[in-house]
Amino acid sequence: MTLAANSGTSSSSSKAQRAPSPKPRRSASTSTLGISLATLASLIALWFLAAHFEWASPLFLPSPVEVLSQFSAVWADGYANGTLLDHTLASLGRIAAALGVGIFLGIPLGLLMGLNRWVKGIFSVPIDLYWGLPPLAYLPLLIIWLGIGETSKIVLLSLSTFAPICFAAQAGVRSVPIERINAALSLGASRLQLFTSIILPSALPEIMTGLKIAIGAGLSTLVAAELIAAQSGLGYMIMSAANFLATDVVFVGLIVIAVLAFAFTSGMRWLEHRLIPWKGKL
Amino acid sequence: MLRIRDASVTFPATDGQDVHALDHVSLDIAPDSIVVAVGASGCGKSTLLNAIAGFLPLSEGTITLDGKEIVAPGGDRGVVFQKDTLLPWANVLDNVALGLKYRGVPRGERHEQSRRLLELVGLADFAEKPPYELSGGMRQRVGIARALATDPKILLMDEPFGALDSLTRETMQQLLASVWAKTSKQILFITHSIEEALTLGTTVVVMSPRPGRIVARFDADFVREFAESGDIGPIQSHPRFIELRQEIRSLIHLPEGARTGTLQ
Numbered sequence: 001m002t003l004a005a006n007s008g009t010s011s012s013s014s015k016a017q018r019a020p021s022p023k024p025r026r027s028a029s030t031s032t033l034g035i036s037l038a039t040l041a042s043l044i045a046l047w048f049l050a051a052h053f054e055w056a057s058p059l060f061l062p063s064p065v066e067v068l069s070q071f072s073a074v075w076a077d078g079y080a081n082g083t084l085l086d087h088t089l090a091s092l093g094r095i096a097a098a099l100g101v102g103i104f105l106g107i108p109l110g111l112l113m114g115l116n117r118w119v120k121g122i123f124s125v126p127i128d129l130y131w132g133l134p135p136l137a138y139l140p141l142l143i144i145w146l147g148i149g150e151t152s153k154i155v156l157l158s159l160s161t162f163a164p165i166c167f168a169a170q171a172g173v174r175s176v177p178i179e180r181i182n183a184a185l186s187l188g189a190s191r192l193q194l195f196t197s198i199i200l201p202s203a204l205p206e207i208m209t210g211l212k213i214a215i216g217a218g219l220s221t222l223v224a225a226e227l228i229a230a231q232s233g234l235g236y237m238i239m240s241a242a243n244f245l246a247t248d249v250v251f252v253g254l255i256v257i258a259v260l261a262f263a264f265t266s267g268m269r270w271l272e273h274r275l276i277p278w279k280g281k282l
Numbered sequence: 283m284l285r286i287r288d289a290s291v292t293f294p295a296t297d298g299q300d301v302h303a304l305d306h307v308s309l310d311i312a313p314d315s316i317v318v319a320v321g322a323s324g325c326g327k328s329t330l331l332n333a334i335a336g337f338l339p340l341s342e343g344t345i346t347l348d349g350k351e352i353v354a355p356g357g358d359r360g361v362v363f364q365k366d367t368l369l370p371w372a373n374v375l376d377n378v379a380l381g382l383k384y385r386g387v388p389r390g391e392r393h394e395q396s397r398r399l400l401e402l403v404g405l406a407d408f409a410e411k412p413p414y415e416l417s418g419g420m421r422q423r424v425g426i427a428r429a430l431a432t433d434p435k436i437l438l439m440d441e442p443f444g445a446l447d448s449l450t451r452e453t454m455q456q457l458l459a460s461v462w463a464k465t466s467k468q469i470l471f472i473t474h475s476i477e478e479a480l481t482l483g484t485t486v487v488v489m490s491p492r493p494g495r496i497v498a499r500f501d502a503d504f505v506r507e508f509a510e511s512g513d514i515g516p517i518q519s520h521p522r523f524i525e526l527r528q529e530i531r532s533l534i535h536l537p538e539g540a541r542t543g544t545l546q
Contacts, residue, residue, distance in 0.1 A: 179363050180367050182335070182337050182361070182363075183361065183363060183367035184384075185354075185355035186336070186337075186357070186359060186360065186429075187360075187380055187381035188356060188357025188381055188384045188432060197369075197383075197384075198369070201369070201371050278370035278371050278412060
């Protein structure tokens with residue numbers, strides 16, 4: 001990648017605004033895309049075959065056709081007090097709220113921890129302590145304190161998204177090269193200007209990485225929490241279906257979660273492209 | 283006028299033996315001159331520059347710029363670093379304009395000034411490019427333009443061409459000489475190359491390590507005519523260049539301890 005970027009630099013005929021390396025990299029990414037699509041197709045084909053020849057009992061492995069028809073049934077008529085859309089929106093709402101809390105508390109606090117010894121000293125211990133705990137271990141406590149409603153779940157999720165975002169913002173501040181800070185100071189930057197024009201943008205790549213980790217952590221905590229204590233959401237739908245051995249509905253839930261996770265990952269990748277196209281360069 | 287008086291910088295070392303990176307150095311840099319500090323690594327030349335820039339506090343002594351004591355980094359001293367420190371998220375033009383932005387110069391005005399500087403360093407066509415699409419030499423030219431943008435009283439250059447290949451390096455030396463001839467800024471230039479020192483410096487100071495000291499100072503005023511003529515190429519065959527190169531080389535390669543008592 002570095003090689004490609006360099007060769008693009010030396011022949012800097014002003015063709016396109018930003019065209020250092022797209023050629024070799026794009027061909028590389030399309031070739032993986034083809035392979036990935038083929039793998040996906042083979043997996044689905046294998047599933048068809050396995051269901052068709054009943055390698056496993058339909059109770060354990062429903063056929064793709066069955067899952068598809070169940071999908072439209074759950075979509076239209078619903079399952080476990082809600083349509084598929086209801087459950088999906090319930091889950092998405094929780095994770096969105098948790099990400100919001102994580103971002104609006106985690107980024108400022110993390111930045112402060114990176115900048116100030118006292119803030120870091122005070123907050124790192126409690127955050128380190130709870131971050132080491134599996135979220136489901138303290139969910140019962142949260143339920144005792146906050147009740148079985150939405151609050152306990154959103155607090156649980158917020159705790160699991162907050163820590164990675166906070167750590168990342170802190171690491172981002174610490175990763176700013178000292179030469180970059182010195183350069184800004186010798187150009188006459190004030191403390192505020194130093195923060196907004198140098199430290200914050202320099203920390204952005206780390207913060208984005210933290211956000212990706214937070215989404216992953218949030219998603220797994222979300223489903224687990226819904227499996228245990230909820231009246232709506234994809235996790236709840238899966239658990240209810242499993243109680244009635246409705247394996248096809250379980251599959252529907254799993255596929256929706258997989259698609260959501262994939263959408264989050266792609267969305268973050270897109271956001272990174274837009275916000276920090278310079279990541280890893282210079 | 284930059285005035286350095288008895289400047290010392292001492293770093294506490296883990297083994298208790300303090301490191302005297304800079305030991306009672308005194309030096310004046312007159313306006314309209316390029317002072318080049320040359321010496322082996324560890325001779326304190328970068329420490330000296332960092333102290334003048336305000337990145338490093340002095341343990342002893344004073345540095346004043348036009349009578350004002352230096353205590354912190356500031357816009358009156360432009361710094362060009364060895365490693366380029368351009369901001370990857372801003373294009374070349376905005377990088378050059380950064381110091382003006384800090385001063386609150388309106389956008390249109392600071393862009394206009396920055397374009398003029400990019401012309402001066404020969405990069406007018408690259409204003410809209412992100413810095414990572416430029417070669418190493420081009421990035422250093424942007425760095426020079428950026429340092430000049432705030433119109434500092436002195437330009438501090440810390441081995442700015444050290445990481446470049448020798449051909450690019452020659453081009454950059456030529457460029458710096460012509461920029462200097464046009465702007466007549468006072469410059470402190472750090473290098474470990476004797477040839478570079480004699481090509482650029484109107485004054486060359488030789489430094490030696492452990493402790494970091496100035497052991498000799500040479501006036502090399504013949505450099506001016508080459509810089510003003512716009513071609514520094516033939517300077518290497520100037521008799522004074524050859525003479526001084528020999529002298530400085532023998533000073534730098536002198537065995538340690540034999541240096542005491544050399545001319546000041």
